[in-house]
Structure formats: C-alpha cells, structure tokens
Amino acid sequence: MQQLEKPSQSYSLSDWRQGYESQFQELEYLIEEIEGEIPLELSGTLYRNGPGLLEVHGTPLQHPFDGDGMICAFTFKNGRCFFRNRFVKTKEYLEEQKAGKMLYRGVFGSQKPGGLLANLFDIRVKNIANTNIIYWGNKLLALWEAAHPYRLNPENLETMGLDNLDGILQKGDVFSAHPRIDPYSPLNHDKPSLVNFGIKPGLSSTITVYEFDELGKIIDRYSHTTPGFSFIHDFLITSNYCIFFQNPTTYNPFPFIFGFKGAGECVNFDSNQPTKIILIPRHAPHEKVITIETKAGFIFHHANAFEVNSNEIAIDSICYAQLSQIDPDNSYKEVDFEKLAPGKLWRFKLDLINKKVSQELINNRCVEFPSINPKNVGRNYRYIFIGAVDHPTKNAPLQGLLKLDLTTQKEELYSFAPKGFAGEPVFIPKKNPESEDDGWILVLIYDSSSHHSKLVIFEGKDISNPITTLHLKQHIPYGLHGSWKANDEE
Numbered sequence: 001m002q003q004l005e006k007p008s009q010s011y012s013l014s015d016w017r018q019g020y021e022s023q024f025q026e027l028e029y030l031i032e033e034i035e036g037e038i039p040l041e042l043s044g045t046l047y048r049n050g051p052g053l054l055e056v057h058g059t060p061l062q063h064p065f066d067g068d069g070m071i072c073a074f075t076f077k078n079g080r081c082f083f084r085n086r087f088v089k090t091k092e093y094l095e096e097q098k099a100g101k102m103l104y105r106g107v108f109g110s111q112k113p114g115g116l117l118a119n120l121f122d123i124r125v126k127n128i129a130n131t132n133i134i135y136w137g138n139k140l141l142a143l144w145e146a147a148h149p150y151r152l153n154p155e156n157l158e159t160m161g162l163d164n165l166d167g168i169l170q171k172g173d174v175f176s177a178h179p180r181i182d183p184y185s186p187l188n189h190d191k192p193s194l195v196n197f198g199i200k201p202g203l204s205s206t207i208t209v210y211e212f213d214e215l216g217k218i219i220d221r222y223s224h225t226t227p228g229f230s231f232i233h234d235f236l237i238t239s240n241y242c243i244f245f246q247n248p249t250t251y252n253p254f255p256f257i258f259g260f261k262g263a264g265e266c267v268n269f270d271s272n273q274p275t276k277i278i279l280i281p282r283h284a285p286h287e288k289v290i291t292i293e294t295k296a297g298f299i300f301h302h303a304n305a306f307e308v309n310s311n312e313i314a315i316d317s318i319c320y321a322q323l324s325q326i327d328p329d330n331s332y333k334e335v336d337f338e339k340l341a342p343g344k345l346w347r348f349k350l351d352l353i354n355k356k357v358s359q360e361l362i363n364n365r366c367v368e369f370p371s372i373n374p375k376n377v378g379r380n381y382r383y384i385f386i387g388a389v390d391h392p393t394k395n396a397p398l399q400g401l402l403k404l405d406l407t408t409q410k411e412e413l414y415s416f417a418p419k420g421f422a423g424e425p426v427f428i429p430k431k432n433p434e435s436e437d438d439g440w441i442l443v444l445i446y447d448s449s450s451h452h453s454k455l456v457i458f459e460g461k462d463i464s465n466p467i468t469t470l471h472l473k474q475h476i477p478y479g480l481h482g483s484w485k486a487n488d489e490e
C-alpha cells in the first residue's frame with residue numbers, strides 16, 4: 001500500500017488570505033461564547049491595532065500595512081469580557097469616506113486608481129494610525145511611525161484627534177509606533193517612564209529620543225544625527241542606553257514622486273554595507289554615542305536588551321537576511337512564504353570597549369512579534385513569548401505561540417495549525433507573581449474554519465493548552481501591535 005505523504009505545509013494559502021478580508025463593521029458586545037473560564041483577577045483592557053480595511057471603496061491595497069487603523073478593545077472585569085472595535089477616524093479616513101473613493105496613496109505602494117497620471121507628483125500620504133496603541137499619561141494613543149499619534153477615548157474608542165503630546169511634538173515631528181516602557185527608570189527616580197523616538201530620514205537621519213514620566217510630562221528630549229538613510233521601526237533601552245539598528249538601506253524617492261511606487265517600496269536593501277548599531281546615552285549630556293558595525297541584515301522587532309556589565313550589552317532581535325519586498329506586479333495575497341527571507345531570533349553581544357559584535361542563533365524556528373514580562377524590559381531576563389510558525393525551520397505564516405526559556409534553551413510550542421493564524425502575544429504579569437513567567441498570555445487568533453477571530457488566554461507558566469478561548473462574532477483582519485492597560489486599583 002502506498003504510504004500517504006504528510007503534507008509539507010501546515011496551512012493553505014487560501015485559508016491564510018481570508019484573514020486579510022476587510023472588516024467594515026464597528027461592533028460592541030459582551031463576549032458570550034467562551035471555552036474555559038476567564039480568570040477573575042484579570043482586570044483591565046487589551047487594546048489592539050491593525051489594518052481594518054484592506055481596500056478603499058473598492059480599490060484593493062497593494063500592501064496590508066497601508067490599511068486604515070482599526071482598534072479592538074477587550075475589557076476584562078469580574079470574569080467577563082466586553083468587546084468593542086472602532087476605526088481611527090483620521091482626517092484622511094473621513095475625507096475618503098465622504099468622497100466615496102481613494103484620495104491618498106499608501107506608503108507601502110497602494111496607488112490611487114487612474115494609473116500614472118493620477119499618482120504623478122502626488123506625494124501626500126495618509127496617516128493611517130494603524131501600528132500600535134498605548135495608554136500613557138492618561139491618554140490612549142494610536143501610533144503610526146511617520147506622523148503624530150491620534151488620541152482616542154479609552155472608554156468608547158471615539159477618535160479625539162491628532163495629539164502633539166502637550167506641545168512636545170512640533171509640526172513635521174514624528175513619533176514611532178514602538179515606545180518602550182522602562183519599569184524602573186533611572187531618569188524618573190526608578191519609577192516607570194515611556195521612552196520613544198522619531199526619525200526624520202533623508203541623506204542623513206536625525207533620531208530624536210523622548211522620555212516621559214507616568215503623567216506624560218517630558219523628562220528629556222535629545223537628538224543624534226547619523227549619516228545615511230534610516231528605516232528604523234523599533235529600538236531598545238537599557239538603564240544607560242537607547243539602542244538603534246541602522247540597517248543598510250538606501251532611499252531613491254523618484255519612483256514615488258513620479259507615481260510608479262509607494263514611498264516604502266523605494267527603500268532598497270544593500271547587503272554589501274554593514275548594519276550600524278548606535279547606542280545613545282540616556283543620561284545627559286547624551287554625547288558619548290557609540291557606533292558599532294556588524295554585518296548586513298534587517299530587523300523590524302527586538303525582544304529585549306540588557307547590560308551584562310558596564311562594557312557588554314546583550315540584545316535579542318528577530319533578524320532577516322534582507323528586507324523582503326512585495327513585487328509591485330503581484331498581490332501580497334499570492335505571496336510564497338518559502339521564498340521570503342525567514343525571521344529568526346538571534347542574540348547579539350556588544351563589546352563596548354573594542355567595539356566588536358558577536359551573534360548567535362537562539363532558535364531555528366521562524367518567529368515574529370516578541371513579548372516579554374514588562375518588568376524585565378531593559379534588564380536580564382529569562383522568557384520570551386513570541387508568534388511562531390508551525391514548521392520547526394521553514395518560513396510560513398505565524399500559526400503558534402512559542403515560549404522560549406533562554407536559560408535552559410527549552411522551547412514549548414502551542415500550534416493553531418492548520419486552520420488558525422496567530423498574531424502578537426501580550427504578556428500580562430500577575431499581581432504577586434511567583435516567577436518571571438507567572439502571568440497570562442493573550443493572543444488573537446484568526447480561525448479560517450469559521451472565518452471568525454478568537455482571543456485565547458494561556459498561563460505563562462504552562463502553554464501546553466489554552467485556559468480560555470473567547471469566540472468573537474466576526475473576524476478581525478491580521479493586526480500589528482497592542483498593549484494592556486490594567487484597571488486602576490479599586
């Protein structure tokens with residue numbers, strides 16, 4: 001008898017691509033279809049952001065990153081969970097709603113209909129506010145890295161408007177979508193602070209760092225200019241440094257200006273040039289900037305960094321051999337995952353005295369969207385929770401949750417394959433934790449078998465099975481980032 005071959009793929013592309021269908025509805029309801037029980041101590045709101053519409057009035061987007069930001073809020077109290085989703089009502093979203101057609105080009109290549117003439121010299125792009133959402137300084141802010149944040153009402157998610165952070169952001173300033181919260185900031189008397197950056201790219205790039213106290217008041221702001229173009233999505237902090245990876249990219253704006261391509265498609269990766277690791281001191285006068293070169297590669301997201309001693313820093317990041325770009329002639333929905341550069345977790349060790357870098361692979365599985373215990377940001381730590389593919393080495397869509405123990409190298413995977421597709425996990429520490437992994441992991445899963453999404457809760461100490469699954473009445477298109485806001489102490 002002929003033996004059946006085990007399918008080499010844990011997913012089908014047609015199942016995966018359904019998760020990129022637009023979600024037009026704005027809903028709110030108490031989630032009633034629940035497997036397991038919601039932990040009573042889980043009290044607060046999980047906010048998530050991501051593209052909600054993958055088209056604008058019938059014109060499909062070239063790239064999902066161009067989709068209008070849609071916020072989901074999962075509010076937990078007394079063992080129940082209330083769901084609500086709302087679009088960020090940006091100026092451009094409202095204009096396009098009114099006009100009934102696409103008015104703006106997307107940074108990642110979505111072009112207006114009408115061909116070259118309609119796009120020629122039209123360099124206006126849309127602030128889509130679709131990348132992250134954080135609650136800080138009594139404000140709920142939807143973030144997109146090339147503009148000011150949008151402020152929303154944390155209770156009902158209504159859009160309140162662009163926010164300049166009490167006058168800190170000037171016209172033209174940008175605020176990235178990847179702030180880091182230092183749980184014990186040396187610049188805020190060991191209380192929490194929020195550190196973020198903005199980059200104005202050009203022939204040289206000016207990185208501006210902002211640090212805010214818990215009330216959203218600015219503690220410090222400083223800039224450093226580095227030669228060359230920068231496409232820096234995320235960064236790291238330790239007690240003494242802000243750390244940036246300037247990947248070897250160049251920018252040719254002409255195809256964008258002339259209407260052939262989106263601005264993001266004009267970024268070119270140059271594998272012959274080194275990556276520059278830039279360490280800017282967090283303490284004034286911020287002058288002793290250290291730059292260390294390492295080999296080429298591309299990083300969207302870092303997991304964490306910490307100071308091993310005063311001369312050595314460890315950094316854990318998801319590295320790609322190059323920046324994969326979508327061929328403008330093919331839809332992202334037809335992507336061949338195995339042809340894309342895989343993203344894997346590496347540890348860099350920086351020798352600050354000799355300005356040398358060593359790097360080693362932490363794990364061979366393709367991963368993205370790392371999450372750690374927020375109490376360990378910028379500090380030595382043991383556990384990473386991260387979105388992972390089902391196959392141990394091949395590239396594929398994220399379908400699982402991986403827990404890595406950096407001390408023992410033990411890995412645990414919970415897979416939602418073949419029908420489930422995973423997003424970014426969020427770690428929520430318990431009130432009186434016994435260990436670093438003593439918390440809950442919340443992860444939003446797109447279930448292609450029902451074309452609905454579900455929020456799954458795991459115990460951080462044991463991810464062999466979810467403890468709770470909350471089924472939504474609709475699907476949420478694949479999202480980007482989110483965060484947890486604990487309920488104020490009662």
Ligand code: CO
Binds near residue numbers: 481
């Ligand atoms: Co990101």
